């Protein structure tokens with residue numbers, strides 16, 4: 001199957017780089033770093049990351065209006081969704097799937113990922129069709145099978161947008177997850193619950209389980225766009241580039257995928273910079 005991304009972000013350098021040379025470019029504008037199959041662009045801040053990400057998605061839609069998009073929630077992609085709205089992205093022929101949903105949280109709860117998607121994508125951009133795991137399903141196993149089947153019937157995901165957790169999780173695939181995992185019910189790690197407490201106001205209100213696409217499901221996307229923003233993600237980004245490829249850091253699975261674009265802001269890239277100063 002062909003795996004393509006359709007827009008090139010302007011860059012000042014390309015080529016395989018070691019840790020030293022990566023860091024030596026960190027203060028330039030829009031550095032591009034290739035590490036194996038990874039293509040990392042470092043931009044100034046969250047706003048530039050969001051613009052660059054939106055351009056990639058718009059390019060994907062221009063190339064294939066009926067694209068199947070895999071979408072993410074969390075604070076990181078919000079700017080990208082705003083840019084897509086500003087640019088009047090045409091999703092009228094597109095299908096969207098989401099990475100995950102909290103388990104047993106009512107769909108109408110303001111912090112459900114369904115509500116997030118309604119606010120940022122479904123209402124303003126009205127894709128032709130959308131799907132998201134049903135966290136209220138009475139039969140979770142059946143729901144997970146339904147979701148995987150729906151992705152398959154849609155022809156698979158053309159472009160999967162991802163964020164990353166502080167501990168390296170993607171979707172809700174926490175450290176220790178098999179790279180061949182599929183959509184299923186998972187327990188959230190303490191640090192993930194704590195990180196998401198900012199949306200719920202109280203850590204005790206954050207669900208401790210979720211339905212998530214598996215890492216195997218994610219890796220089947222034809223192309224992947226990972227967004228990384230803020231110093232809190234610097235370790236995850238560093239591990240993605242230089243850590244062992246290991247289930248202990250789920251995001252490192254992306255090194256096994258042939259078409260991954262990473263857009264990170266300077267804060268997220270700060271450990272790359274510091275590590276080169278040692």
Ligand SMILES: N[C@@H]1[C@@H](O)[C@H](O)[C@@H](COP(=O)(O)O)O[C@@H]1O
Nearest residue numbers: 072074075076163164165171172
């Ligand atoms: N399940 C989501 C992930 O898909 C997301 O990438 C991560 C980071 O979120 P944020 O972008 O808010 O830092 O949080 C949640 O756990």
